Amino acid sequence: MITTAISDLAHGFSVIIYDPNTWFHLSINLLWCFIGVLIGNMVGVLPGMGPLATISILLPLTFGMKPVGAIVMLGAVMYGAQYGGAICSILLNLPCHPPHAVTCLDGYPMTKQGRGGVALGVTVMASFVGASWGITEMIFLSPILVRVALQFGPAEICSLMLLGLLAGSTLARGSPLKGVAMTVLGLMLGIVGSDIETGAERFTFGITELDDGIELIALALGLFGLAEFMNSVNQQAEINTKYTNVRLRDMRPTREDVRRSVFPMMRGTIIGSLCALIPGTGPTIASFVAYATEKKVSKTPEKFGTGMIEGVVCPETSTHSSTQGDFIPTMSLGIPGDAVMALLLGALMIQGIVPGPQLITQHPDVFWGLVASFWIGNIMLVLLNVPLIGIWVKLLTIPYKYLYPSAMFFVCIGVYAANNDMFQVGEVLAIGILGYVLLRLGFHPAPILLGFVLGPRFEENFRRAMLISRGDILVFLERPISAVFIALATILVVGQLYFRLKGGKKQVVPGDTVEQPLAAE
Amino acid sequence: MSSSNEPAHSRGFGLSLRLFRKRDFYAGLLMIGFGLVMSIHGPTYSLGTLMHMGPGFLPTALGVLLIGIGITISLTAIGVPDGEDEDILPAHPQWFAWACILASPLLFIVFGMYGGLAPATFACVFVASLGDHKAGWFAGIVLSLIITVFGVLLFHFVLQIPMPVLKFFEWSIL
Numbered sequence: 001m002i003t004t005a006i007s008d009l010a011h012g013f014s015v016i017i018y019d020p021n022t023w024f025h026l027s028i029n030l031l032w033c034f035i036g037v038l039i040g041n042m043v044g045v046l047p048g049m050g051p052l053a054t055i056s057i058l059l060p061l062t063f064g065m066k067p068v069g070a071i072v073m074l075g076a077v078m079y080g081a082q083y084g085g086a087i088c089s090i091l092l093n094l095p096c097h098p099p100h101a102v103t104c105l106d107g108y109p110m111t112k113q114g115r116g117g118v119a120l121g122v123t124v125m126a127s128f129v130g131a132s133w134g135i136t137e138m139i140f141l142s143p144i145l146v147r148v149a150l151q152f153g154p155a156e157i158c159s160l161m162l163l164g165l166l167a168g169s170t171l172a173r174g175s176p177l178k179g180v181a182m183t184v185l186g187l188m189l190g191i192v193g194s195d196i197e198t199g200a201e202r203f204t205f206g207i208t209e210l211d212d213g214i215e216l217i218a219l220a221l222g223l224f225g226l227a228e229f230m231n232s233v234n235q236q237a238e239i240n241t242k243y244t245n246v247r248l249r250d251m252r253p254t255r256e257d258v259r260r261s262v263f264p265m266m267r268g269t270i271i272g273s274l275c276a277l278i279p280g281t282g283p284t285i286a287s288f289v290a291y292a293t294e295k296k297v298s299k300t301p302e303k304f305g306t307g308m309i310e311g312v313v314c315p316e317t318s319t320h321s322s323t324q325g326d327f328i329p330t331m332s333l334g335i336p337g338d339a340v341m342a343l344l345l346g347a348l349m350i351q352g353i354v355p356g357p358q359l360i361t362q363h364p365d366v367f368w369g370l371v372a373s374f375w376i377g378n379i380m381l382v383l384l385n386v387p388l389i390g391i392w393v394k395l396l397t398i399p400y401k402y403l404y405p406s407a408m409f410f411v412c413i414g415v416y417a418a419n420n421d422m423f424q425v426g427e428v429l430a431i432g433i434l435g436y437v438l439l440r441l442g443f444h445p446a447p448i449l450l451g452f453v454l455g456p457r458f459e460e461n462f463r464r465a466m467l468i469s470r471g472d473i474l475v476f477l478e479r480p481i482s483a484v485f486i487a488l489a490t491i492l493v494v495g496q497l498y499f500r501l502k503g504g505k506k507q508v509v510p511g512d513t514v515e516q517p518l519a520a521e
Numbered sequence: 522m523s524s525s526n527e528p529a530h531s532r533g534f535g536l537s538l539r540l541f542r543k544r545d546f547y548a549g550l551l552m553i554g555f556g557l558v559m560s561i562h563g564p565t566y567s568l569g570t571l572m573h574m575g576p577g578f579l580p581t582a583l584g585v586l587l588i589g590i591g592i593t594i595s596l597t598a599i600g601v602p603d604g605e606d607e608d609i610l611p612a613h614p615q616w617f618a619w620a621c622i623l624a625s626p627l628l629f630i631v632f633g634m635y636g637g638l639a640p641a642t643f644a645c646v647f648v649a650s651l652g653d654h655k656a657g658w659f660a661g662i663v664l665s666l667i668i669t670v671f672g673v674l675l676f677h678f679v680l681q682i683p684m685p686v687l688k689f690f691e692w693s694i695l
Contacts, residue, residue, distance in 0.1 A: 061680065177597075181552050181590045188559055188583055195576035200566050202576055203559075226622065233618040233652050235611075401656040405649035406668050408622065412629040412645055413672065417682050422630050429626045436619075440609050441548035463574045471572030 012368030032069040036076025044084020045395045047096045051081035056220035057410045060418035067351040072373040086123045099283035099319045102291045106311030117250025130317035133269045134324025135374045142332040149357035154465035159485035164335040167279040169447040186451020209423040216346040222431025223445040225411045230436045264310040268317030276325025282338040283319040290318035339446035342453040549595025559584025621652030637688040642669045
């Protein structure tokens with residue numbers, strides 16, 4: 001198993017690095033990876049820009065690229081943004097990127113003590129360790145998962161998708177019920193357009209532009225671009241740049257710092273990789289669990305919040321290990337864990353690659369190329385973040401008033417460029433308004449994307465399963481693997497109900513809990 | 522925004538008035554609305570049987586499911602006492618900024634169709650920049666000009682998006 005994994009990985013590296021047809025024999029994919037991490041790191045640093053909006057803007061620009069280059073670049077944006085997000089949390093105390101919100105709690109106090117550089121230094125180290133573990137996990141676990149998943153029939157795929165959708169919508173932020181509502185809404189939006197089997201036009205209301213369905217890019221940019229700008233315009237906190245003067249010299253941790261970081265790093269890695277395997281619990285939840293665990297095992301839990309290095313290292317490691325691990329179910333089963341992964345799957349589908357367990361064998365270039373690019377991208381990120389920290393810190397001071405108008409242009413041109421069609425700019429507008437209304441009504445729109453991307457495949461497999469079983473709905477319970485998924489989904493729902501009723505209204509909502517102490521400061 | 526801030530007499534109206542301050546109540550209503558559209562419109566696409574499902578089957582089923590979820594959200598909103606943030610509008614509504622942000626893609630469409638890439642970009646960025654109350658006219662113009670030059674270079678010349686830089690009805694540049 002190890003030898004095949006190594007030879008596959010070697011193949012991946014050759015896809016990313018080597019290309020006999022070019023000058024110097026370096027592949028263009030290397031450049032795409034670099035552009036991806038650069039842009040990702042940049043948007044991660046900028047307060048008020050997220051990886052979701054960025055990936056959606058870049059998506060139409062990848063249409064002309066080869067599938068490997070496209071997925072490598074978009075993936076790089078995603079994990080690059082994780083590196084940048086930590087800078088924003090530690091130096092500015094702005095929890096603008098949910099996975100790094102918890103880092104503020106101890107990162108910012110460290111900054112106030114003049115140890116912000118050290119916090120950034122150990123974060124880069126921790127990130128690399130976490131990411132490396134996540135990638136290793138992907139190399140060995142994906143082929144095993146695929147071997148199991150290749151046995152799946154339509155019924156199993158359906159149940160697995162159901163489990164993925166339920167986990168993705170109930171474990172994410174906010175009320176689980178509202179999360180499910182958003183998933184159903186996403187499934188509905190995925191229905192708009194021509195029916196795959198009969199060609200019947202559904203919910204197009206006579207608009208011919210909607211025949212091909214709602215554009216994924218328009219949906220993503222409406223929900224995570226336009227609606228987000230409406231939500232955050234004139235709501236930006238004053239950026240305090242007092243502590244942003246960090247130089248390379250300040251980043252070197254002392255021996256004591258390193259010694260204190262080793263065990264939190266290991267714990268963070270384990271927590272992150274476990275969270276990655278449960279669909280729906282992405283980096284954000286991993287970071288919260290990691291912080292809570294670290295506080296619990298610490299001999300001095302009362303000191304947390306005053307600049308404990310453990311409180312920075314453990315969540316950051318878990319975030320990165322979970323970010324890379326999130327690619328496992330996405331790439332090997334075709335079940336995305338969160339909205340970013342759904343978007344990446346959408347990017348693959350636009351390239352004509354059908355996600356699912358057959359992906360690794362049918363497109364080994366894409367899968368192993370992506371894995372290899374993770375290593376290269378993470379090394380690039382370490383190199384980018386350590387010597388060039390001064391430049392990233394400067395970026396923090398770009399005011400929002402210049403950012404969002406520029407981003408509006410990229411939203412418009414991006415969605416136009418997808419099909420050279422102005423109608424889709426209008427689609428963004430309509431979805432943006434809907435997205436803002438949903439945000440104000442307390443919905444988190446991320447599960448919409450999940451439902452939207454999985455919807456058509458769910459319907460196709462559901463119909464096929466029903467056809468094979470001659471209309472017997474019990475087939476989902478009769479086939480053993482499918483029954484396991486249904487049972488897990490049931491446990492998930494019943495468990496949430498139980499904790500909800502038992503715990504009363506005192507539910508733990510990640511993302512909402514940290515904002516309180518931070519706002520008070 | 523909590524209920525304790527409002528005058529005491531408004532609480533006396535009981536259920537009916539309280540309902541209208543509940544964010545979740547409207548959230549449920551919106552979901553019921555979406556569900557109704559789907560479940561009423563769905564069956565017109567032929568439902569089929571469980572074995573041979575028609576194109577209308579899943580939409581109708583999802584519609585009914587969403588109505589159920591919507592009702593549950595609304596009903597739980599009635600039972601629970603008012604939370605912290607029950608207002609649908611944020612504390613400081615930004616009507617002007619919202620109008621600017623929404624006008625931005627609209628102007629991009631209009632100018633893009635009748636004026637070309639350069640005016641569309643300029644209008645899109647400039648109008649959006651007016652939304653921020655710290656931004657001035659001059660800074661907005663400078664920003665828009667920079668983005669226009671950059672955008673035309675990148676999208677027209679490098680990425681070759683088929684949209685003329687400047688056009689006026691039949692007449693166009695580049």
